[in-house]
Amino acid sequence: QKEVEQDPGPLSVPEGAIVSLNCTYSNSAFQYFMWYRQYSRKGPELLMYTYSSGNKEDGRFTAQVDKSSKYISLFIRDSQPSDSATYLCAMSGSGGGADGLTFGKGTHLIIQP
């Protein structure tokens, strides 16, 4: 079993829809949870970051972490064609970053105009 599981998709939704992306994980030591967006042939770009459990909202994006279920989610409201990209969840423990980030496989999202 991989440490972080993420459905690779593709996930195709019409413009304006609410998108739900999620990851599950097995390592209970993870404390920091991030969502990155990656366009083709580019490096990942940080979208949202959450420490421990809870919700965080930034514009059209909402990140949720449920540590009891080892489940994290990213919601995108009023989706736009420019949101079409691969979305990567990433996690790390509290060891000063020595173990780096553990990423999911990424979900390929397509927003249809």
Next chain:
Amino acid sequence: DAGVTQSPTHLIKTRGQHVTLRCSPISGHKSVSWYQQVLGQGPQFIFQYYEKEERGRGNFPDRFSARQFPNYSSELNVNALLLGDSALYLCASSLVLGQGYGYTFGSGTRLTVV
């Protein structure tokens, strides 16, 4: 303000050869990390350097090595290249040793081993 810059952007090497990839962090950032992203997969952690010292290492063979220079730039070296080393190599910089939210990634070096 310049972001994380990586060079070269693309590279083709033959099996058994050696390769050096370079990374310049954001000005003022003291930590550099390296990741390997195989097509269709998420990035995998290779190394983290802070203040010129190795602070973390992922599950990669000894053919992979890195170093950080006094100006905080970094090199990733891979010896005895295998076909399976073909991937996008990403460098990320951060101000301090962080928990990931402070990382800024470069656009990567795409390495093809033939």
